[in-house]
Amino acid sequence: FSSMYMTQIDDLTTAIAESMAFIKELLSIVCTQASFTLKNIFKNMLLDLRFVSLIPLSSSLIYNNKRLRIYFAPCGIALGHAGRCLPVAERLEKTFDGNIDILFSTYLDGLLFVKKTGFPVKEAPPLSFIENPDGSVNVKLTVKRSGLDILPKFFKQMLHEVKVMCSFSPDVVVSDTRLSSILAAKMLNVPSILLIHQFFIKVPSQSRVRDLVKRFAETMGMGTLSFLWSMASRILVPDFPEPYTIAKDYIRIPRTFEKKVKLIGSIIPKRPEELPPRDELRDKVLENKNSILIFAPISGTLLERTSLAKRLARIFSKIRKREIEVVLSYGSPKSDRLVCKKGNVKIYGWLNNRFEMLKASDIVVSRGGHNTLSECMYYGKPMIIIPTPYHSEHESNARSVEKLGIAKVIKDDELSVRTIEEALDELINDGSTFKKCEKISSDLSSLDPVREVTEEIFNLL
Template identity: 40%
Template sequence: MRLLFSPCGIGFGHIGRLIPLAHRLKSRGADVLFSTYGEALKYARKEGFPAIQVPEIELKVKEDGSVDLKRSLTDPGPFLIHHILLKQICAELRVIKRYKPDVVVSDTRASPIIASRLLDVPVITILNQFNIIIPRKKRFLRLSRWADHGSIAVLSKIWASSDKVLIPDFPEPYTLSEGNLNIPERYRRKVEFIGPILPSYPDQLPSKEELREKLNVEEGKKLIFAPISGPSKEKYPFIKILREAFKGFPEEYKIVMSIGEPEKPFLLWNDEKMKVYGWVENRFEYLKACDLIVSRAGHETLMHSICYGKPIILVPTPSHTEQLINAKKAFDLGFALVLEQAKISRETLLKSVEKIINSSFRDKVREINLMAKRFNGMEAALREILAHVE
């Protein structure tokens, strides 16, 4: 059994849900190859998988880490964007011809789907964003119309050309990415909501009390876990702001931050209240041991928050429409508070932390957590992949 995994290479959200699948399939004797770029390429190789680099598509970012929507869609411009996509398709065609996979698994990438269709290879797509949303602000109005009626609108047809589309989210009314999932009726028969794909579930770990002792969290301390990841230009301005805000926190809090650098799995900075790691291998132990999470509004982090029953403070990347939509849904469901990056200070962050700890947020996330226990995205994805292996 030969499997090709082709995730979007921006950040760790896409690769993060394919790596557990790849490990499970490898343990069953599968031969696994990755084709990707960016952070995902480095992470796949760190996890011990062979990985082929393909041409990169990236979001343009401003100095404050916010997404520059106009430059992302106009620089290098529609012609060169299509040229890069064509290069990606050609690269995937070469990989598939040489590797001869039984199944291709794409995570939010169009080119491996197109290449698989051209070569008549089964392809399964995993995604939580069927559409790309551009804000209806005056300065983006022309871009939003182009997105709706131009090249980006074609994406939904490409996703639907897959043999199956798996959405690692919950059905309504708990769909966190619902604002990004405007799925045309004619495509819905191919779509299945499977729940999050996790390498480790809470009931597979020791108790919260045992983990707090293992992680040296003193009795009576409130543990805040801040797993920050994403492209470097987006995350480092945020990390700097967050560290400054945390420095002034009272002694009753202990903060553990991970800055999403897999090649640095060690402690970078330490004082009595805060530890900053380049990467934590035991992320899910911290998720179970903590009292709340502070992070960006990436889909995977929100899924982890629900599955581990933890309330969360979200700081969406400015102008990142997917994260803004995710954050609004999490707030509407009642288990998250949302802060603007530009308004973060010791006072605003501490006020939000105290509000989320001393209110109904924890009860609400536990209620949603009971629903989440009915889903096992890992097993559902495995069944679908194996069903398409001839």
């Protein structure tokens, strides 16, 4: 007993020492630029406040228009946030037969995605992080390059939103996980809708030594974000009701504003019933009708998507155990062609018929992004999930769908020909997996989250 006790003390001592070293290193990175950065922060804040003081905090700035005007502001990191807003914008255009003005404001990947659809879009100042090739966030490098500049960058983005909203005069603002847009709408007294499935930030833990710092950061972050998110007029959570909720660990709704919140179901651009029959689609896609079609729509940021696509292509090209055909897409709106073909693997930059490929497929390989998992559940597809390293949300999402019995999870550092073959064998040989997928697809078929959002927009007019 004493030996075990002493071992625990030694582990705790080591953990504290390593944690202090990490904090010291992090602080040294910040302090090297603090004197310069703090001056810029206060300078920018003063300039920003001087501009904001000229804006009356009332709706007098927003004029009544004959045509309805809706302003969409999705987060621009990766494609998922813009991907949720676009179906709503398309439904509104169809409902009003074009007699509506829609404007997007986003940045980075989201900007390219929206431009490809033809909707008018304003480029917002970006907020982002630096990542490693595997998709994990490089905290040290992000802090070193951005440091305390994150505050003036956020103010710059918020002021951009204020200026564009003043020019566009929206009737309603729809923000997808963009705090700057919610605050800008609040300042201008414009009703706003927040689409979000992640109420707070979970700090990724790369070792046990940072747990105290992690818990403190999460507690402080949840309290602050909850207060700021609550400034939206309505909060709509694009996730499924129980027992199919994906982001279970992130949907802890604070009591202070739970009356504003509504779970509406995940938003997808194309429903399976809107597409041709599956057999017809498979005839178009497959070279061998008896092959197992594996579809890998890789989500995440561009660096992460391209890196994983290359790794998966190498692995799938070596699989000889089964007759498979693989279609990989790394979601680059700039490239809508076949990038390369290696044996039984085709790699596309962008697929315009993405949902046809999804319906035709037998199994989907994913990073664990919320949108991709939602689409697979709507379409009744078993999944192999390879969560982004130290990405708390992806790991949590993967656990949720694995518990439903419709997915196998592989850790990024264990990704290999052997682990992929084992996951394929388990999914294919277990006949109950496909039955569970079909049941979930049937249970979710009555949901219409796009209608829910449009109705909330009308309620705010």
